[in-house]
Amino acid sequence: MMKRTLVPPAAASAAASSCRQPLPHKHSTCSSLLLPPPLLQFFSHRFHSTTMASDPQLRRIDFSNIKKLQDALFLFDKMLRMRPLPSTIQFTRLLTAVTKMKHYSASISLYKEMGVLGIPINEYTMSIAINCCCHLSRVNCGFAILGSFFRRGILPNVATFSTLLKGLVLEDRVPEAVELFSKLLRERVCEPNEVMYGTIVSGLCRTGNTSRATQLLRQMEEEGKCKPDTVIYSTVIDGLCKDRMVDDALALFSEMIKKCIPPNVVTYTSLIDGLCHEGRLKEVIRMLRNMGSRKISPNVHTFSVIVDALCKQGMTEVARKSFDSMADLGLVPNIITYNALINGYCKSFKMDKAMRLLREMPCKGLKPDVISYNIILQALFRCGKCGAALKLFDDMQAAGVVPDAVVYCILLDGLCKNGRLAEALSVFSMLNSKGIYLDIAAYTSIIDGLCKDGKLGSARELFDNLSSKGLMPDVITYNIMMNGLCQEGLLDEAKELLVKMEENGCMPNEVTYDTVVKGFLKKKRYREAMTLLEEMRARGFSADPSTSEIVVDLLLAKSQDPAQLEMIKRILPTSKDGVENTE
């Protein structure tokens, strides 16, 4: 009875071989079965319990050949036709393969199909389904699946909850993740392990709560039940580096070495990245040597970090050498390495070299992405090469790269800044009519373009209508609007806007004050300018040197009043020397 198959073996193998033809996947599986799902379920339980380990046929299912989604779907169909039916473990392995290819929706469909067909599901299968929901930013669906655990009498475990925690983190719901984590510990729902701690630690680091993450690491050490491992140390080290606390990161690094927790290439790459951002290149070299002495080789990631840092330090040629040296280690630059170097060339105005790299990418099997194009587009506009930029924009779309909000912003901004407001406006209205989402930066560029073109009325209108589009002006938008008002001599309105922005929860910055102060100075409303400078100083901002100069010149020319000079010294520390010299 156990070995009984639902279809005669000959028919089964015929069905299996016919799977090479593309199958209309969705519904073919159900109709290919001779029994309705409830009966199948009845039988598959039997197969599952006794034949799974012993049947040599099952061991032959090869998941390593799955290269694309289609392969997996064919195999799924094929598995459904195998008799006896492959075990839950085999189906779970298939789901793993689909999930690893990031076909999350497909994976969920297959999971549901398993349910419909009555193939038994266990905590592993369900955790995969939850993981897929999480990657689709549907952690609530993940919690719904958690509910089905209980209905099926299956207990969720530490992996299930780690997955859900990760899902909350992915949706920027770290406080909820922390809350759930505490609850799990408090109510002893499951014993936390390294992975669970790792998830919560990384969530905290990603949201800038590095100190809380460090606390958790210490807590793990103290409790001693589950000791922080390489991943957790690396996560906190990375968090500290991102907070510019590289020395603390280095201290933690020494600590892990002292505790015999071996750093790996990720640990080193984070530290190298942190040191690079601080411009501590000598220590980077030391770190690379240190790495070598531990027989840890840099990977593509490490090189991307180094190439990027060298480019940002203006050492594009050294970056190029580093890029080329990857081949010696058998490493192949990826799109991120390319983008870093392209960015370097763009920043040093070597547009031909940047373009050459972009053209080289397809030859190396890499498809330039929207970021590759963004970097070059922005640079072309900055060099005033509008024609070349517009052509590249067309090339990009021809290459099938879909422009995003950033590209449109670069395009609009580039056109405006190059005095091609009319074109910018026509692109702008075209995008609007197509209903393409434009972010606040894009609107800000247009407002700036309108102001600079003397169309303050239109700028103001657009500015006032931002909220109707669901957009909030940011500090740059306000600064640009204030600058426009000041240029037209509408100082009182500019000052009103300064008050209004704060009321709207937008903090003014140095540029904000500088803009308005300059406006008042230009209109010779010195008293108001000085009042604003005082306010600015009280907030810990210092005036732009050019503003300070104007003030000093004006006041020195106007008055020799020592009290006033004293005031200048106080509020314009940058110009103190100049004042003293003339005394």
Added chain:
DNA sequence: ATAGGGTTAG
């Protein structure tokens, strides 16, 4: 032979 955590670019 089945699930879950850390590093990169505008």
